[in-house]
Amino acid sequence: MEAFGLGGNITNEAPSTYNGKACEEYTVPTIIPVLNVTMQTDMWYVVLNGTAGPDTPLADVTYLTPFGENLGTSSSIYGDFMVGIPDASKFVVTGKAQCKQAKNCNGSSSSQKEEGETARILRERGVKLAGQSRASPLMAEMYELEA
DSSP states (O other): OOOOOOOSSOEEEEEEEETTEEEEEEEEEEEETTTTEEEEEEEEEEEOOGGGSSOEEEEEEEEEOGGGOOOEEEEEEOTTOOOSOOOGGGGOOTTGGGOOOOTTTTSOOHHHHHHHHHHHHHHHTTOOOTTOSOOOHHHHHHHHHHO
């Protein structure tokens, strides 16, 4: 589980409402740096709680618009978002004692090998993968064009 927080190039659009609740609206674009092309835009609707406690997300609406083409929209609604540490009983795995560990656990699989290979190639080209565990082939090509 991750803590709620926004990163990147954030713009506070204005006070807004989402499903009748007063909130702030934030825009977070995902941009290919080399081409300066917006691939998607996330619209976050957040209740700011100030000193009363952590801010509470209401929804994240993602508009997929690579190269200006509107491909669709997806929404994540946080209707029962609760601040704090989740109850440990929600993470109890039943039957764990009877479940044998896979032979390749903590080893490499083909997808892990590809991921590592892509990261290695990008690092060799001088690309810093800050906080990204996976780099797509498209991003590799973009960085190659820059080099």
